[in-house]
Amino acid sequence: GESVGLHLPTLSVQEGDNSIINCAYSNSASDYFIWYKQESGKGPQFIIDIRSNMDKRQGQRVTVLLNKTVKHLSLQIAATQPGDSAVYFCAETEGKLIFGQGTELSVKP
Amino acid sequence: EAGVVQSPRYKIIEKKQPVAFWCNPISGHNTLYWYLQNLGQGPELLIRYENEEAVDDSQLPKDRFSAERLKGVDSTLKIQPAELGDSAVYLCASSLGSPDTQYFGPGTRLTVL
Numbered sequence: 001g002e003s004v005g006l007h008l009p010t011l012s013v014q015e016g017d018n019s020i021i022n023c024a025y026s027n028s029a030s031d032y033f034i035w036y037k038q039e040s041g042k043g044p045q046f047i048i049d050i051r052s053n054m055d056k057r058q059g060q061r062v063t064v065l066l067n068k069t070v071k072h073l074s075l076q077i078a079a080t081q082p083g084d085s086a087v088y089f090c091a092e093t094e095g096k097l098i099f100g101q102g103t104e105l106s107v108k109p
Numbered sequence: 110e111a112g113v114v115q116s117p118r119y120k121i122i123e124k125k126q127p128v129a130f131w132c133n134p135i136s137g138h139n140t141l142y143w144y145l146q147n148l149g150q151g152p153e154l155l156i157r158y159e160n161e162e163a164v165d166d167s168q169l170p171k172d173r174f175s176a177e178r179l180k181g182v183d184s185t186l187k188i189q190p191a192e193l194g195d196s197a198v199y200l201c202a203s204s205l206g207s208p209d210t211q212y213f214g215p216g217t218r219l220t221v222l
Contacts, residue, residue: 009149032208043113043200043213044152089151093208096165097142099151 012106019077021103023090026071030092035064035075038102039086047075047088082107111135113214115201121220127189130217134182134203141178142211143169143186144200152200152213158184159207188219196221 013019025033031052036044050057050064050073057064063076073090087102114133122128134141139160144152155174157165160181169176173192178184188195198218202211 034210036213041215043202043215046210046212049210091151095208096154096157097152097208097211099153102149102151 009101010104010106012108013080015080015082015107015109017080019075019080019084019105019107021075021077021088021090021105023073023075023100024071025073025090025092025100027092027094027098028068028071030094032093033064033066033073034091034093034097035062035073036089036091036099037084037086038089044089077105080105080107082109113201113203113212115199115214115217117217118215119218119220121222122191123222124193125190127187128191128219129185129187130199130201130219132184132186132201132214134184134201135212138203138205138212139181140204140207140209141184142202142204143176143184144202144213146198146200146216148197155186157207191219191221193221195219 034049035047037047038044048059048064050066061078065074085107087104089099089102091097091099116131141158143155146152156169156176158178161178176186198216200216202213204211
């Protein structure tokens, strides 16, 4: 069936470096994508979203890129900080929000 | 502004016992969701309410799970009887409408012994 998944389960980066978290989706009809951050013991927190009519969207230190040709979504975090350590989920929505498995980001001081 | 409130935060019960979770959404949010999250996995939708109406409960195991949102504000999710496999985090989320950005509560971590 249709699914949203992540390429890597864990990612370790040095503080100050840029982080890139990738996501593949298979539902070509998906029209809205969201990145969530989930810290231990907390619920998912909205980071940034992008609609299918866009290729790129920037927020504060974060950028989401959407490549519809290969059904790929990425989250770029600039100047990664220890507070960015968390599990990151991509989610697609075509009415219903469907989450991928998650990538755990670990920031080394 | 207060976020989504859930209680209890943690619950430990023995199998076959009943359990209930409570959620108070963000004020003014008409849409309320209950999700189940297993360890290392993304949340999975159990039920979605538009005001007091359950508009999507296709993933809710209706033999043991039930939910209500009687006045279109707060909601309860109940499991009776609980099974070992029900151990998970139960998340509540709300949004102004659907589809709109969903805001999640901290969740209730259920352990069934």
